[in-house]
Amino acid sequence: MKYETRKDEIIQTSAILFKKKGYSAVTMRDIAKAMGIKAASLYNHINSKQEILSEIIISLAEQFTEQMKIIKYSDDSCIDKLKQIVALHVGITSNNQFGMASLNSDWMHLEAELDYYLTLRKNYENDLRSIIVKGIQEDELVDANPEVMLFSMLSTLRSLYIWLPKKEDLDIQQFTNELSLLLINGINK
């Protein structure tokens, strides 16, 4: 079976539509049509349009939070931690290309869970910042502005959902390595 439950099917179908046009531009009738049913029938499985968005975003945000916890408490070097973070983003994104679009573009349409999401995101950024700052202190990383490093790295990782799908025939493991090397060593010869 492709989906665990009918609700799960609704969520995944919605994520596909949300990626194309954004949460606000997708109607319940759009979602229903994509599933071959009527809009009212969706409400046998979900409570609101909002709930669909929350399920997509929060479950992904929690996956990142969970994995970050493991990485930050490991005793690997900072460079190794950063490599693991690259792998984390590539991994989650390649398995959730559509959901990641909502996470990145439609989080502001969360309502009840907006504060929770923002907290998770803030904590994640702080954890990544700490790893970078420690890397500079311990002479693993170049002594540049950590905010710029944080911004550049996160921008690339957060945009993966746009690019990974375009490179269908991609070896994920190899791509992860290439991207890690690039972020760490730059493009200069």
Added chain:
Amino acid sequence: MKYETRKDEIIQTSAILFKKKGYSAVTMRDIAKAMGIKAASLYNHINSKQEILSEIIISLAEQFTEQMKIIKYSDDSCIDKLKQIVALHVGITSNNQFGMASLNSDWMHLEAELDYYLTLRKNYENDLRSIIVKGIQEDELVDANPEVMLFSMLSTLRSLYIWLPKKEDLDIQQFTNELSLLLINGINK
């Protein structure tokens, strides 16, 4: 005077709202309220909601196209061209923080001008790719996957609109240099 024309004021006000909630979630009444007038009054100055979005996005896309033309036909080194492209993005973004949000997130809601926009974007990407490939050929850049370099660099540059506004007290010139160095040399010591 802060605005050239009333139409210009509508466009810039709309861009602020579009950045917060996205094009689809902003209503003509929202825009009108932000200007202290009624929704119907907007139509004395603009023809449709669509038109507002087009004006925001297309003018920016054309600025990028125009400047890229100058850069690509110069006889600077590839590294220098890439530095100029970083400066181009930082420059346009710092002057158009709100419009850049629409360019990056709401281009799919263009209708009549969608094809034109996609052509401009494709050409821009191709120009940047050519610079990178030439840089590799001429041993200026490391011999890595040019697609990954293109993706990483563009992701960072396209996300500037999210980050620049958070660093209000930022020296633009210095930031441009830091970012160039980072993208070129990486974070490794």
Added chain:
DNA sequence: ATTTCAAACTAACAATTGTTAGTTTAACAT
């Protein structure tokens, strides 16, 4: 004083929105 005109207004429209209520269908267990 009168005319002109940009730019606001009120009122309304047809379509679309998320959602609810109540009903039907059809597969399964008793």
Added chain:
DNA sequence: ATGTTAAACTAACAATTGTTAGTTTGAAAT
């Protein structure tokens, strides 16, 4: 056969959407 249940349906709702038509305002030009 009967009852149960998940999951679909039809019909409708109140609110909101972008937009239009026609009118009023008020300052500048004549």
